[in-house]
Amino acid sequence: MLVGPRLIDRLRFRQHGISNVREDTPDTHQKKKGTPTLGGTLILLSIFAGTLLFADLRSRVVLVALLMTGGFGFTGFLDDWLKLSKRNSKGLPGRYKLALQTFFYLVGIFGLLTDWSHGAPQLMLDTALTVPFVPTRHLHPDLGWFYVVFGWVVIVGTSNAVNITDGLDGLTIAPTIVSAATFAVLCYVAGAGVAIADVVNGQLTGVPLHQYLGIARVEGGSELAVFCASIVGAGIAFLWFNSYPASVFMGDVGSLALGGALGTLAVLSKNEIASAIIHGVFLTEILSVMLQVASFKSRGKRIFKMAPLHHHFELVGLPEPKIIVRFWIASVLCGGIAILGLKLR
Numbered sequence: 001m002l003v004g005p006r007l008i009d010r011l012r013f014r015q016h017g018i019s020n021v022r023e024d025t026p027d028t029h030q031k032k033k034g035t036p037t038l039g040g041t042l043i044l045l046s047i048f049a050g051t052l053l054f055a056d057l058r059s060r061v062v063l064v065a066l067l068m069t070g071g072f073g074f075t076g077f078l079d080d081w082l083k084l085s086k087r088n089s090k091g092l093p094g095r096y097k098l099a100l101q102t103f104f105y106l107v108g109i110f111g112l113l114t115d116w117s118h119g120a121p122q123l124m125l126d127t128a129l130t131v132p133f134v135p136t137r138h139l140h141p142d143l144g145w146f147y148v149v150f151g152w153v154v155i156v157g158t159s160n161a162v163n164i165t166d167g168l169d170g171l172t173i174a175p176t177i178v179s180a181a182t183f184a185v186l187c188y189v190a191g192a193g194v195a196i197a198d199v200v201n202g203q204l205t206g207v208p209l210h211q212y213l214g215i216a217r218v219e220g221g222s223e224l225a226v227f228c229a230s231i232v233g234a235g236i237a238f239l240w241f242n243s244y245p246a247s248v249f250m251g252d253v254g255s256l257a258l259g260g261a262l263g264t265l266a267v268l269s270k271n272e273i274a275s276a277i278i279h280g281v282f283l284t285e286i287l288s289v290m291l292q293v294a295s296f297k298s299r300g301k302r303i304f305k306m307a308p309l310h311h312h313f314e315l316v317g318l319p320e321p322k323i324i325v326r327f328w329i330a331s332v333l334c335g336g337i338a339i340l341g342l343k344l345r
Contacts, residue, residue: 001237001240003042003045004042004237004238004240004241004248005241007039007041007042008036008039008241008247008248011036011037011038011039011248012034012036014036015036015037015038015084018084018087019033019034020032020033020035020036020037020083020249020251021033021035022167024306025167025311026306026311026314026315028314028320032245032246035246035247035248035249036248036249037080037083037084037248037249037250037251038077038080038084038248038249038251038253039238039241039242039248039249039250039251039254040073040076040250040251040252040253040254040255040257040258041077041253041254042234042237042238042241042248043173043234043235043238043250043254043257043258044069044070044073044234044253044254044257046230046233046234046237046238047069047227047230047231047234047261048066048069048070048230049230050226050229050230050233050234051065051066051226051227051230054226054229054230055223055226055227055230056220056223059220059223059224060112060113060124060220061218061219061220061221061223061224061268062220062223062224062226062227063112064108064112064113064264064268065224065227065261065264065265065268066227067104067107067108067112068104068105068108068155068260068261068263068264069257069258069260069261069264070257071100071101071103071104071107071108071260072101072104072159072256072257072259072260072261073253073254073256073257073260074100074104075092075097075100075101075104075252075256076163076251076252076253076254076255076256076257077252077253078092078100079091079092079097079252079253079256080251080252080253091252097256098156101155101156101159101256101260102152102156104260105151105152105155105156108264109123109125109148109151113125123145123147123148125147125267125268126216126218126270127142127143127144127145127147128140128141128142128143128216129141129142129143129270129272129273130215130216130270130271130272130273130274131273132273132274132277132338132341133341133344133345134345135214135345136214136215136216137214140216150272151267151272154263154266154267154272154275155260155263155264155266155267156260156263157263157286158259158260158262158263158266158275158279158282159256159259159260159263160256160259160286161259161279161282161283161285161286162176162255162256162258162259162262162282163252163255163256163259164282164285164286164289164308165255165281165282165285165286165308165310166249166250166252166254166255167308167310167311168244168310168314168320168323168324169242169243169244169245169246169320169324170239170242170243170244170246170324170328171310171323171324171327172250172255172258173235173238173239173242173250173258174235174239174324174327174328174331175279175281175282175327175328175331176231176235176258176262177231177232177235177236177239178328178331178332178334178335179262179278179279179331179335180228180229180231180232180235180261180262180265181228181232181335182278182335182338182339183224183225183228183262183265183266183269183271183278184225184228184229184232185225185339185342186215186269186271186274186338186339186342187218187221187222187224187225187228187265187268187269188221188222188225189209189210189213189215189221189342190210190215190216190217190218190221190269190270191210191217191218191219191220191221191222191223191224191225192209192221192222193208193222194208194209195207195208195209196208196209196212213342213343213345214345215270215342215345216270218268218269218270221269224265224268224269227261227265228265231258231261235258238250238254244320244321244324259282262275262279263275266278266279271338274338274341277334277337277338277341278334278335278338279334280330280331280333280334281327281330281331281334284309285308285309285310286308288303288304288307288308288309288312289307289308291303291304291307292304292307293307310323310327
């Protein structure tokens, strides 16, 4: 919050005369011309500062989270830089974005989460899925090496979903804060070595918290909670400047990085399926785009006035602040449902 005003002024000076408004938006967005982008760099600096200061950097999962966040942020920065230098909104072609996201994902999986010391590589990652509202002792399907593909879908899909959602002032950062706060709780209870009193066969005994809740144990989960907290803090500080009307946009450097971070948290915390609930807003947004494209190609008709969904609500007459706050409320409800899943098993 202290660095923000000076950084925003510098970005505004550097980007003078350049429109950072996307072409595929309602005409009302033209009034936002002159608002600088690349504000996501402020988010990344805060996340890395908080994590490096307070997390145990010997934890592999923390290093993976930082790698994914930084790598996806670098991909977004290239996209933003090309848009600014070429003075158009096309930026980095989609196939190159996907290739870079895949590269950083594979570095994280095979570089930091794979043991190569015993001849055949072994994943140092739980490859079994945790199903929401079902105890792991009842349902815990193991995907084996196919989990690498599944994890890629979760992480890259989440990154692009967050990127698509970034279209209104404050619309993306607030659900990101809620998701990160939810993951902070889930990571801590799955990783902290805390025992809870329980009665087993008539005897009072101490049961590990993750076992008591019927969830998978996450090695380093309590350190991941520190990473989650750094996202919450960075998000709150950025929302100070990004709330309606925005003084700065996060740009792809922010949205791709935050999406990569949240997708990585879903995989590392063993909440891959539950992340569909936690990221309900982001999932709805990307599904609206997919449905719109599929409908237009197959039937020649559109389902929504414009996709993603928040633009549809704009075109039906809802004021931008009302759309934003209602999406925030939906995000809080989704996070609450995910937390309820800890006990409803």
